[in-house]
Amino acid sequence: MNEEQAMDRAVMLAMAARPHPNPRVGCVLLDADGTVVGEGFHEKAGEAHAERIALDSAKGPVHTAVVTLEPCTHHGRTPPCTEALIEAGVKRVAIGSVDPDDRVSGSGIKVLEEAGIEVAVVGPDIGDIDPGYAHHRRTxxxxxxxxxxxxxxxxxxxxxxxxxxxxxxxxxxxxxxxxxxxxxxxxxxxxxxxxxxxxxxxxxxxxxxxxxxxxxxxxxxxxxxxxxxxxxxxxxxxxxxxxxxxxxxxxxxxxxxxxxxxxxxxxxxxxxxxxxxxxxxxxxxxxxxxxxxxxxxxxxxxxxxxxxxxxxxxxxxxxxxxxxxxxxxx
Structure with a gap:
């Protein structure tokens, strides 16, 4: 599975729930050969985020994390997803879009890159996946x-x-x-x-x-x-x-x-x-x-x-x- 196909799957996973006030997020994990080794989505506010659920389900080493939204860096009711990705030894993270939430908005990318992880913003925008969340964070x-x-x-x-x-x-x-x-x-x-x-x-x-x-x-x-x-x-x-x-x-x-x-x-x-x-x-x-x-x-x-x-x-x-x-x- 290539990254575009993985993102399509991640979007489909994200749409399975409405965890407001948190955003819809889906995550698919690939090994170095492009095989899916884990996946997950954020189901409810206060529960584990998509990245952590996917990592917990991983059935082998993770090379690339494909996630619909920039991983969070702040401590809320759950710990930062950037920490989990770094600890798992992920080499590349492909994200759909930067998080419009001021608490994240670029900081997730920065933390990952400072840890030596390659990051690419590949779309789609969060407004296409969760219009309510995107609109609220922007207005x-x-x-x-x-x-x-x-x-x-x-x-x-x-x-x-x-x-x-x-x-x-x-x-x-x-x-x-x-x-x-x-x-x-x-x-x-x-x-x-x-x-x-x-x-x-x-x-x-x-x-x-x-x-x-x-x-x-x-x-x-x-x-x-x-x-x-x-x-x-x-x-x-x-x-x-x-x-x-x-x-x-x-x-x-x-x-x-x-x-x-x-x-x-x-x-x-x-x-x-x-x-x-x-x-x-x-x-x-x-x-x-x-x-x-x-x-x-x-x-x-x-x-x-x-x-x-x-x-x-x-x-x-x-x-x-x-x-x-x-x-x-x-």
Whole structure:
């Protein structure tokens, strides 16, 4: 196996877990002939890192370590991976990208090179493997996905607020898959009062971590009979009438929630969109037409074309009878 093939395998291993607030990392070890002698991935924060798991599994001498992210140098809940690689007598380390975390960012490469180990940065970037981690380390806030659903003529609910169900079963399953990729799911108090959502992942066979339910409550109290497990509630403070959504995201990032999905409703969706805090969008368009005016996907007035923001559409696919459109904000 050459290094490019080993990196492909390491990426696949890294994607097997979501160890936030730590990054996804995979590692493949090769001997001098290019034979795989060990591999591993970081499964959960506080547990062994990918490099140490791979080294512990090694079935022979290690010449090259192929790892998706620069090995760490700091003592956290686990010891530095650079130490393990040096102690194992590794001769070369091929890394996907430099770690954007200020505690590492180049220091891992420096330590390895000072120990006489050859280091090469070969890609892919950590942003391709773990966008939430990369975004948080570079901006200080989580990566935000705004999920919207509406009829073909843009109605997300009836005038009275009825929305179950605008989309079909397959679209709702796809939405649960998005939740499964998220560390936290955010809604406004209007959605809580109208739908009493659970905000959890309900997919048969799912055993991954559940996202943390988050409610932007405004001035209305949380109902005592809500269906969420351990929701995180943000209410206005210091005499304000509204919650500062930028502060909310910074706090969520500090709690280790790096992939955040906003599910609405229209008032929250509009507020976080107009604040410029959305990074990605997924819009489900139901195969039906409402035929009248109910509730829009985003509340408020569209007063000028200059207010619109461009979205790079990265994909569109049928999910059952509905259409799922994915994009990133430009």
């Amino acid at each position: 200080g806030r989580p990566r935000v996905l705004l999920k919207l659903a509406a009829t073909l003529d843009g109605q997300t609910a009836t005038a009275s607020g009825e929305s179950r169900w605008i989309t079909g079963e397959q679209a709702r399953l796809a939405a649960h898959r998005l939740r499964a990729q998220s560390d936290a799911v955010v809604v406004g108090m209007g959605t809580v009062l109208a739908d009493n959502p659970r905000l959890d992942v309900r997919i048969e066979g799912f055993i991954g971590p559940q996202p943390r339910p988050v409610v932007i409550s405004g001035t209305r109290p949380m109902p005592a009979d809500h269906s969420m497990v351990d929701p995180l509630i943000y209410a206005p403070s210091d005499g304000r009438s509204e919650v500062d959504l930028s502060d909310v995201l910074i706090d969520l990032g500090g709690r280790g929630y790096l992939n955040v999905m906003v599910e609405g409703g229209p008032t929250l969706a509009a507020a976080i969109w107009k604040a410029g805090l959305v990074d990605d969008v997924v819009v489900f368009l139901a195969g039906r037409i409402a035929g009248g005016v109910g509730k829009p996907m985003l509340a408020g007035v569209f007063g000028s074309l200059s207010e619109a923001r461009d979205v790079h559409i990265s994909g569109a696919s049928l999910v059952g009878k509905d259409l799922m459109v994915k994009g990133s904000v430009i």
